[in-house]
Amino acid sequence: MKIGEVISGSVTGGLEAKLQLDNPESLRIGYPVIVEGKTYDFYCLVEDIVNQELELAERLAGSEFKDAIIPGAGTHEGYGGPIFYSKAVLRPIQLIEKDSGDLSEPQTIPPYFSEARHAAKKDVELIYQITDTSVPLGTIRGIEPYFVHVDFERLSEKPFAIYGRTGAGKSILNKLICLSILAKDVGSVFIFDMVGEYGIYSRADQAKGLKFYFPDKVEVFSLDPKNTEAKPFVLDPREIQPEDLLVALQDLSPGMVDTIYAVYQRRGDRDLVTAIEGATVEQLGEALVHEMSLNALKRRIQRIKRLPFIREGKDAFGQMMGLVRQGKSIVLDFGEFGGDVSVYLFVANVLAHRLYDQYTEKSEDRRLIVFLEEAHKFLDPLVAPYTKFAQLARETRKFNLILALVPVRPFDERGVRHPERARRSPGRRDVGEDRRDDPGEDGGGDRRRDPRPDGHRRHEVRRREREGAHPRPPADDCGRDGGRRGEGEADFRGVRVRLASLLLGPPNDGSVRRVNRQRFEGYSKHNDYSAFGGGPGPL
Amino acid sequence: MTVRDELREELHLMMQYRGARQEPPPMEVKAIRPAESPADLVAVDGSYAFLYNLGSMWLAVARAAAIPYTLTEKGFHPRPPHIVDRAILVWTWEEIVSRQDEFHQKLFEATRGSNEPHKEMVNEFRKHLEGALALQVAQQYDSVVLALDGSLSAIPKELDHLEDVVAACEANENALVGVSKDSFLHAFGRSMPDEQVLASVGGMGYVRVPKEFESRQHGLLHGDVYFARLHAQAPKWFRVDVGTRRDDPDFVFGQLAAHARSGLSLGYPYGLMEAHRLAVLVRQSREVYEDEILKECAHLGMPVGEVAAGLTQMEGRRRGAFHEYLDRFARDVK
Known part of the structure; x- marks a missing residue:
């Protein structure tokens, strides 16, 4: 059924269609739509539905006309369709060549007035084709029940x-993707499990996890000593790099950042944390380090020092890589540290460094897909330059190391910055530590927070980088906005990541988790992972 | 005497004339009952746009548009419109006009003495197109309301089709009306225009202008002249000329009022609004036509600069004319 015609568009920005529907409520975000060009059918998803601002509508709203035909859905048609019409923003996903049926990336746009219609099942079947390595992952809105096959x-x-x-169901979808990867054995997965979602059972709702379905293919490591069922995760402090601290301790002043690099260059064979604890201004030189900065840094470093899994011992990373080589997947459970964002950032970054080195320096045959939950936390403009994940996303594909990001959308449909991101600022203290004893942060004064705007601080950090106060990250890692882009786009420190074409719905209330769990149980039951070698675990 | 003094004096004069005749005009306002099952309404309107000027020659394009509307409980539903687009070249230099065909000579004669004859000629051409389209519609449809934009006066008579339109409407039992968007008539003999005189009359109704006015227009006017407020909350009265079904104005205004119930245009037939929108699209298409002109002139060997210099503004003025510079200068220099 025709729903409208294309009135504008660009390859990068998507298409805009003037709707010819009596009621825009009959269209929803995520509905598949076919735009019929001359050479191609453009398979699109509805990204937004808009009633444009009209002065006329504003004037008429609230009017009380007697015996009049008030403009509404379908009451006033003009030569070009309804007078008051809605528009749909369409995101082309694939091109289908009309003659051959061949699929290609959307690298062009259809002509003006191309007809947009609801996609039919036969259209969708062309897009999500069944292959040896595909698994039905879910249904798609706006079309008769149809299981979307993803290869x-x-x-x-x-x-x-x-x-x-x-609350949209990212973790559930992520779990389904992980299970499908394991079921089809297209690689191993490595999951940073902040909330205990992927082990045997979900800590939140007891939904079955990866280890439940694939007990022989999944190994769980835990940062939490209380989790005795998992292998203990031990992080050798010698693995800690300056950037790991910058990522974890996001409230560092420029003076403290300089101090970290100064200590790092003079640490000898000590690990960085120990070196900072023992550092003095006399050793480092007054020209490089200010005493107040050093003292403030020492106080902050205690947050890292106190983490029980940082100790010398059996190298967990080595064990993990050994298991991956055997075809196993890794779930890294954060246990009680799951709520501590700085611990998550810190551990994920340290492991990212090691994974990067491992896969780029020693070729690994087994494909490893690293799932980074809460990825938006790594996209903060102040954090992004110091994380290893951009390089992982950009450089390691050819080394069999694939990064999968699971971020909260940075902007909602109205273009409003997501509050979780908006709250983040250089002075924000993510770590649940008592900070009462914290005097000035920049080596002087009693300033508790740097009152300068973010941009100023960022600029200052960059300036110091340029002056050689500490090694500068690769040029193309800097100068970007840390990944903030418009709705529906992602830019991970300059690397455009391919978007999964599965839009997750907006509900976010108490019932969502229950519903998501039901969906998950439904799909996982439908998929019958036992047929692929998975099955209930020992529990 | 200063300018201020003069202003005050003139204002005093205006107020005196405004209240020159205070007694209520002799008028009989009749109630309108909107038709419950209204007939279809076909609305006709036209527009034009100047494109190119070379010496005393002006090239323009005109459009006449007719759009049929069916009114149901759900609202206003159009059927495919009829559109006639025509280009025309007009000369304002008599010597050349005398060598043109009869039609162009008629246009010239009809507008002789005008300050801006090129505008008048193209406007007459636009009316001619509208009339031709109205005639076509009147012959094609039956038992509809045929609503034309403007009065049913034929000036100049030679270029008009109104007589034929009336005949066709009578043959096909169409109700022919002409609705004027704005009227400055003084048919009721007041110093204020009739529209303003009637503004104080509330409610929904129609009133016929005094016979003396119509008799003065004899031979040019093809109908009876009324003023009507087609909806109780309409912002104004409109002049409505009734060309057929003249013996049953209740019927005609009942039909028209039904089509004037849109919240977008209370008291004005919605179909006429849409016909107007469709007609003025020709102005928005100027760039397309200008592209054609540039290409064709290039084929004909005209220098681009000369061609570009001839492109005109909406009302036929050259884009680079000196007055345009003066206007901009006056606007920009504080």
């Missing part, structure tokens, strides 16, 4: 991302 061999060839607002 996981192809999906895991390049970095990808799953976007959605909090």
Whole structure:
């Protein structure tokens, strides 16, 4: 059924269609739509539905006309369709060549007035084709019940991302993707499990996890000593790099940042944390380090020092890589540290460094897909230059290391910055530590927070980088906005990541988790992972 | 005497004339009952746009548009419109006009003495197109309301089709009306225009102008002249000329009032609004036509600069004319 015609568009910005529907409520975000060009059918998803601002509508709203035909859905048609019409923003996903049926990336746009219609099942079947490595992942809105087949061999060839607002079901979808990867054995997965979602059972709702379905293919490591069922995760402090501290301790002043690099260059064979604890201004030189900065840094470093899993011992990373080589997947459970963002950032970054080195320096045959939950936390402009994930996303595909991002959408449909991101600022203290004893942060004065705007501080950090106060990250890692882009786009420190074409719905209330769990149980039951070698675990 | 003094004096004069005749005009306002099952309404309107000027020659394009509307409980639903687009070249230099065909000579004669004859000629051409389209519609449809934009006066008579339109409407039992958007008539003999005189009359109704006015227009006017407020909350009265079904104005205004119930245009037939929108599209298409002109002139060997210099503004003025510079200068220099 025709729903409208294309009135504007660009390859990068998507298409805009003037709707010819009596009622815009009959269209929803995520509905598949076919735009019929001359050479191609453009398979699109509805990204937004808009009633444009009209002065006329504003004037008429609230009027009380007697015996009049008030403009409304379908009451006033003009030569060009309804007078008051809605528009749909369409995101082209694939091109279907009309003659051959061949699929290609959307690298062109249809002519003006191309007809947009609801996609039919036969259209969708062309897009989500069944292959040896595909698994039905869910249904798609706006079409008769149809299970979307995703080819996981192809999906895991390049970095990808799953976007959605909090409560939209990202973790559930992510779990289904992980299970499908394991079921089709297209690689191993490595998951930073902040909330205990992926082990045997979900800590939140007891939904079955990866280890439940694939007990022999999944190994769980835990940062939390209380989790005795998992292998202990031990992080050798010698693995800690300056950037790991910058990522974890986001409230560092420029003076403290300089101090970290100064200590790092003079640490000898000590680990960085120990070196900072023992550092003095006399050793480092007054020209490089200010005493107040050093003292403030020492206080902050205690947050890292106190983490029980940082100790010398059996190298967990080595064990993990050994298991991956055996075809196993890794779930890294954060246990009680799951709520501590700085610990998450810190551990994920340290492991990212090691994964990067491992896969780029020693070729690994087994494809590893690293799932980074809460990825938006790494996109903060102040954090992004110091994380290793951009390089992972950009450089490691050819080394069989694939990054999968699971961020909360940075902007909602109205273009409003997501509050979780908006709250983040250089002075924000993510770590649940008592900070009462914290005097000035920049080596002087009693300033508790740097009152300068973010841009100023960022500029200052960059300036110091340029002056050689500490090694500068690769040029193309800097100068970007840390990944903030418009709705539906993602830019991970300059690397465009391929978007998973699955839009997650907006509901976010108490019932969402229950519903998501039901969906998950439904799909996982439908998929019958036992047929692929998975099955209930020992519990 | 200063300018201020003069202003005050003139204002005093205006107020005196405004209240020159205070007694209420002799008028009989009749109630309108909107038709419950209204007939279809076909609305006709036209527009034009100047494109190119070379010496005393002006090239323009005109459009006449007719759009049929069916009114149901759900609202206003159009059927495919009829559109006639025509280009025309007019000369304002008599010597050349005398060598043109009869039609162009008629246009010239009809507008002789005008300050801006090129505008008048193209406007007459636009009316001619509208009339031709109205005639076509009147012959094609039956038992509809045929609503034309403007009065049913034929000036100049030679270029008009109104007589034929009336005949066709009578043959096909169409109700022919002409609705004027704005009227400055003084048919009721007041110093204020009739529209303003009637503004104080509330409610919904129609009133016929005094016979003396119509008799003065004899031979040019093809109908009876009324003023009507087609909806109780309409912002104004409109002049409505009734060309057929003249013996049953209740019927005609009942039909018209039904089509004037849109919240977008209370008291004005919605179909006429849409016909107007469709007609003025020709002005928005100027760039397309200008592209054609540039290409064709290039084929004909005209220098681009000369061609570009001839492109005109909406009302036929050259884009680079000196007055345009003066206007901009006056606007920009504080």
